[in-house]
């Protein structure tokens with residue numbers, strides 16, 4: 001469905017030091033700096049995938065989404081999405097995609113939500129029957145009922161986001177770009193948005209490209225991660241693969257029935273020791289969880305044991321460090 005090949009984009013940014021003198025000088029001599037936002041980015045995405053497009057601030061995520069949605073023209077490379085080159089056949093192309101920017105609204109601020117929806121119906125020339133069918137379905141799935149008659153400015157962030165997502169899908173696109181769709185939402189709204197994304201993907205095979213800093217969004221939704229940093233692609237694979245690559249480290253927390261002296265365990269590092277509690281770290285390549293527990297229980301009376309693996313944020317951080325980002 002999507003073939004991106006060798007996309008690069010450099011921005012020319014005017015440079016200015018602070019102070020009045022520098023401001024006057026910059027009127028005469030303009031200094032520029034080049035920012036390489038994307039460097040030779042390539043990937044392919046199949047129909048029905050949910051891909052998490054992630055990376056630190058300034059990595060180039062929004063620039064990629066802008067190129068893929070036809071807003072920006074890259075300096076080099078090719079991009080074919082459903083047979084279209086986004087920036088060349090934009091008016092035809094946008095009928096096939098939906099875009100939600102969590103930080104910006106596509107709805108009119110002062111008019112009822114329904115008026116914005118009707119405007120989109122006219123822009124996309126959606127036939128009345130399919131508009132009605134989609135509106136009913138989306139209202140139902142996203143629980144929009146009472147919100148439709150309210151002006152957008154009166155909606156809470158969670159309510160607005162549900163309306164934004166509905167707006168992006170009224171014309172039944174096969175591809176949905178979601179840029180930070182859960183930013184600022186409370187736990188309940190986040191779950192509602194995530195459930196909807198899952199449902200729409202499962203029921204209609206809508207392909208979803210999700211940009212987020214919220215790793216729990218990725219864990220809940222994405223079966224594939226593409227990670228970029230400083231404009232370069234760093235990782236493309238499944239979350240499971242990432243877990244096997246970085247998730248070998250385990251933390252074992254043990255509570256004892258009585259006071260004990262510190263115990264050394266072969267293959268594990270003692271991180272903390274208290275008379276009735278200990279924390280060890282170990283690598284599953286070096287030793288097994290069963291072995292660590294067996295060694296410990298030979299020396300102490302165990303009351304409770306918890307084993308934790310690294311969470312996804314830590315794995316991502318390690319990947320950033322590996323690439324010195």
Ligand SMILES: Nc1ncnc2c1ncn2[C@@H]1O[C@H](COP(=O)(O)OP(=O)(O)OP(=O)(O)O)[C@@H](O)[C@H]1O
Pocket residue numbers: 011012013035036037055056057058059060061062063064
């Ligand atoms: N219109 C522009 N003009 C100049 N520089 C830009 C422009 N848009 C982006 N950049 C620069 O390109 C780089 C990538 O920016 P981009 O917005 O794509 O990053 P991002 O990964 O989306 O970051 P964030 O997570 O902070 O939103 C940054 O260094 C940014 O300053």
